[in-house]
Amino acid sequence: MAGERALAKYVIISPVKDEGEYIETTIKSVVSQTVTPSRWIIVDDGSRDGTADIIRKYSKKIPWIDLLKIERGAERRIGVAEVNAFIHGYSSLATIDHEFVVKLDGDLDLPVDYFERLFAEFRRDDTLGIASGIFFEKQSKAWTLSSIPDYHAAGASKVMRVECYRQIGGFIQEPGWDTVDEIRARALGWKTRHFKDLIFYHLKPEGSASGYDRRGRMCGAIDYRSGTGLLFFLLKAIQRMIFGEPKVVVGFWMSVGFFEALLLRKPKLVTAEEQRLYRKLLNTRITARVRTLGSVLRRRVLALN
Numbered sequence: 280m281a282g283e284r285a286l287a288k289y290v291i292i293s294p295v296k297d298e299g300e301y302i303e304t305t306i307k308s309v310v311s312q313t314v315t316p317s318r319w320i321i322v323d324d325g326s327r328d329g330t331a332d333i334i335r336k337y338s339k340k341i342p343w344i345d346l347l348k349i350e351r352g353a354e355r356r357i358g359v360a361e362v363n364a365f366i367h368g369y370s371s372l373a374t375i376d377h378e379f380v381v382k383l384d385g386d387l388d389l390p391v392d393y394f395e396r397l398f399a400e401f402r403r404d405d406t407l408g409i410a411s412g413i414f415f416e417k418q419s420k421a422w423t424l425s426s427i428p429d430y431h432a433a434g435a436s437k438v439m440r441v442e443c444y445r446q447i448g449g450f451i452q453e454p455g456w457d458t459v460d461e462i463r464a465r466a467l468g469w470k471t472r473h474f475k476d477l478i479f480y481h482l483k484p485e486g487s488a489s490g491y492d493r494r495g496r497m498c499g500a501i502d503y504r505s506g507t508g509l510l511f512f513l514l515k516a517i518q519r520m521i522f523g524e525p526k527v528v529v530g531f532w533m534s535v536g537f538f539e540a541l542l543l544r545k546p547k548l549v550t551a552e553e554q555r556l557y558r559k560l561l562n563t564r565i566t567a568r569v570r571t572l573g574s575v576l577r578r579r580v581l582a583l584n
Contacts, residue, residue: 287398288377289438291319294364295385299328301482306337306344308389314398318375319344320368321385324360325351330385347371358454358497365450380444384435387414388480396477397438408443408469409461411436412477416484418524425481428564431461432473435481443469451548455501459548462505465560466553484524495529499536504547506554511561512537 291309295302302321309319321338323331323346331348338344347368365382379398393412401407411432415422427433434457447463450456461471502512516537520530547554 287314287379287394289314289316289379289381289394289398290369290372290375290377291316291381291383292365292368292372293319293321293383293385294324294361294368295321295326295330295334296324296360297326297328297330298385298483299326299330299333301386302330303333304482305383305385305387305389306334308387308391308393309383310337310341311391312389313392313395316343316381316394317377318372320347320371321345322347322349322364322368324349324364345371357493358456358501359452362450362452362456366452369449378441380439380441382434382437382439384481386481386483387436388482389436390477390479393436393477393479394438397474400474401438401440404470406468406470407440407472408464409437409439409471411438411473412479413473413475414479414481416481418484422480424478427473429473430465430471430560432471436479440469443467453504453548454497455505455548458501458505462549462553462557466556491525491528492532495532496536496539499533499538500540500545501536501548502533503537503540504545506547506549506557507537507561508558511558511565514565 293305298305309316321334321344323334331346334344334346338346349364349367369380379401381394397410397412400410409432413427414425414433414435416425417423425433432438437457439460443464444460446467446469447460451459453459464471499512499516502515507515516530516534518530519533520527523529549557
C-alpha cells in the first residue's frame with residue numbers, strides 16, 4: 280500500500296467564499312488523508328467572514344497548503360465565479376508535477392481514505408478520466424444520500440486525470456462547466472463516474488447560498504445549452520417538482536431557465552456530435568426507468584393474482 284500511495288501525485292484547488300462555518304472541517308479531513316497532496320491551493324474569492332483567517336492559520340503550519348486571495352465585492356456570478364477561481368488557482372501550479380487534479384469545495388467532510396480509494400480505482404482503469412464518491416446532504420433536517428446519474432462525478436469533489444483534463448481543454452468559463460467536462464471527456468473515449476461505496480458529507484445544502492430560484496433557473500439554462508432533449512428535461516422538471524427540496528420551487532425555476540434559453544436561442548456549449556452522444560446517454564436513463572416501472576407493475580399484478 281505504501282508503494283501505491285507514493286505514486287499518487289495530486290494537487291487540490293478549492294474555490295471558497297464565506298465558508299467560515301465549514302472550512303475547518305474540510306481542512307482537517309484533507310490533512311488526515313492517507314495520501315497527502317503535493318499542494319493544496321485554497322482560493323478565497325472575496326469572503327466577508329473569517330474564512331481567510333482560518334485558512335491562513337493552517338497554511339502557516341502545513342507547507343503544502345496555500346491561501347490565494349481574490350479581492351472582489353460581495354456579489355459574484357453564480358456558476359462562473361467558482362470555475363474562474365479554480366482556473367486562477369490551478370494556473371499557479373504549472374511547475375508542480377502531478378497526475379491528478381482535484382476540484383474540492385470548502386464545505387465537505389471526507390473519510391480519511393477518500394483519495395487513496397479513488398486513486399486505486401483510477402489505477403485499475405486507465406480509461407477512467409473523471410470520478411468522485413457520492414455524498415450525503417442535509418435536507419429537511421435529515422441526512423439524505425444524493426441521487427446522481429451513474430456517469431456523473433459530484434462537482435463538489437471532482438477528481439480528474441490530468442491527461443483527460445488537458446484533452447478536453449480544461450473547464451469552460453461558463454455555467455455548466457461541470458456538465459460539459461463530462462460530455463467532452465466521454466466523447467473522447469474517457470469514462471466518467473462516481474463510486475457509490477465511497478461516501479462523503481456535503482455540509483451545506485446545494486443552492487442555499489445563491490437562492491433556489493437563481494440556482495434552478497441557471498440549471499434549466501444549462502440543461503438546454505448542454506444539449507438535453509425536451510422530453511428528458513420535462514420528465515426531470517416534473518421529478519424535481521415532486522421530490523425536490525423545496526418541492527415545486529426548484530422544478531419550476533428550472534423550467535423557467537430552460538424555456539427562456541430555448542426562446543432566446545442561447546448558444547450551445549457542446550458540438551452537434553457531443554449533443555448527440557449526450558442525448559443518447561440521457562435516453563438510456565428514460566429506458567431504464569421505464570423497464571424498472573414495468574417490472575414493478577408486473578410483480579404487483581402477479582401478486583394480486
